[in-house]
Amino acid sequence: MALKIFRNARLxxxxxELVYLMGFLVPSAKAIWLTMPSSGTKCVSEEIQTKVxxxxxxxxxxxxxxxxxxxxxxxxxxxxxxGNNLYHADNVTHGQFAFTTTESGNYLACFWVDGQVKEGxxxxxxxxxxxxxxxxxxxxxxxxxxxxxxxxELIKLEAAVQAIHENLLFLKTREAEMREVSETxxxxxAWLSILSLGVCIAVAALQLWHLKRYFQKKKLx
Amino acid sequence: MESRGRSHVxxxxxxxxxxxxxxxxxxxxxxxxxxxxxxxFSHEVQYEGDTLHASFxxxxxxxxxxxxxxxxxxxxxGPSGEQINEIHDKTSDKLEFVVQKKGPxxxxxxxxxxxxxxxxxxxxxxxxxxxxxxxxxxxxxxxLTEIAKLxxxxxxxxxxxxxxxxxxxxxxxxxxxxxxxAVHKAMIxxxxxxxxxxxxxxxxxxxxxxKLGTSRV
Numbered sequence: 001m002a003l004k005i006f007r008n009a010r011l012x013x014x015x016x017e018l019v020y021l022m023g024f025l026v027p028s029a030k031a032i033w034l035t036m037p038s039s040g041t042k043c044v045s046e047e048i049q050t051k052v053x054x055x056x057x058x059x060x061x062x063x064x065x066x067x068x069x070x071x072x073x074x075x076x077x078x079x080x081x082x083g084n085n086l087y088h089a090d091n092v093t094h095g096q097f098a099f100t101t102t103e104s105g106n107y108l109a110c111f112w113v114d115g116q117v118k119e120g121x122x123x124x125x126x127x128x129x130x131x132x133x134x135x136x137x138x139x140x141x142x143x144x145x146x147x148x149x150x151x152x153e154l155i156k157l158e159a160a161v162q163a164i165h166e167n168l169l170f171l172k173t174r175e176a177e178m179r180e181v182s183e184t185x186x187x188x189x190a191w192l193s194i195l196s197l198g199v200c201i202a203v204a205a206l207q208l209w210h211l212k213r214y215f216q217k218k219k220l221x
Numbered sequence: 222m223e224s225r226g227r228s229h230v231x232x233x234x235x236x237x238x239x240x241x242x243x244x245x246x247x248x249x250x251x252x253x254x255x256x257x258x259x260x261x262f263s264h265e266v267q268y269e270g271d272t273l274h275a276s277f278x279x280x281x282x283x284x285x286x287x288x289x290x291x292x293x294x295x296x297x298x299g300p301s302g303e304q305i306n307e308i309h310d311k312t313s314d315k316l317e318f319v320v321q322k323k324g325p326x327x328x329x330x331x332x333x334x335x336x337x338x339x340x341x342x343x344x345x346x347x348x349x350x351x352x353x354x355x356x357x358x359x360x361x362x363x364x365l366t367e368i369a370k371l372x373x374x375x376x377x378x379x380x381x382x383x384x385x386x387x388x389x390x391x392x393x394x395x396x397x398x399x400x401x402x403a404v405h406k407a408m409i410x411x412x413x414x415x416x417x418x419x420x421x422x423x424x425x426x427x428x429x430x431x432k433l434g435t436s437r438v
Contacts, residue, residue, distance in 0.1 A: 181393075
């Protein structure tokens, strides 16, 4: 009986080790690969609210190495909606940047090729871009609050639900704005058609009056 | 002694299960880009049997009249180049398919209209992990399974929300354009009316002056 327990424990430890290794060997594949032409800039953007944490990681994917095994180098720039430069890097093959948004709007990340690249060669940049809830560092939260296991998973889910709720509220305000615009458009169309009709009638009356005066002057009436 | 052994196995089962959940760092990737003629993206799918959800919305087209109803084409190719799906001339679409082979999947957009278009593209891979049947402990495995399902459902909701946001953006742009166009139309119409009536009066006056001129002489 004691031997059976011991064997079970060893099997369990082995399993834990195996899964532990698997969990770390398999990278979190959340990145998207952009195909870069040999010249020109590739930009991606996202609409982000204020006070949102943005984490991004990018590297050049060595798809088709050329003869000298040179990996092409790229430059990156991130701009805020009002044009401020948040990050700039030249001649790198990988990099990361992180910032917390202070303005709400369209954040733009642009990449372009530096240096000499064979004409017509195509390579990819892998961009891992996380905002808000996916950028949260759960390990440090778990260590700080000393929670783990099921509780951590449930707290993650609660944070995800909060993010969804905030998103929904944002969508509600957008819908309210759009409704307002639609109603002003409706009112405007009504008033402007009446105005057009009024202008038409006024101009016709003016014509009549002017021509009558003209004919009376020329003694035709 | 035996119960202690069992609780050990239970704890390790929980740890195993949680490590398997924790290694699924998922979410969706939503990006916006401006397309000129053609743009291609790749996304790596790691597990077979996962469901891949993709959606795109054309936010605006930079046409001079700010009205673009032509959509874009999307072609999805698998890791070995086989064509999985093809969509033609749509301004917005959502699709999903079950991944048969793991590897990089290519999404290529083609723009048929001569103007630049802004497209919002979202990709989400839904993975449901199966827990190791060796570590069987009746207390934890169903709980972890349910938590994984819940997580998956929440990521799906986030994916749908992103698509909804992109659609509202498109509609907001259309609405504002419509409002502006109503005002412009009314002004141009009034100006045209006034111009035409002035032209009428001028032509009539000229006609009668000519007639008067010839008859009076």
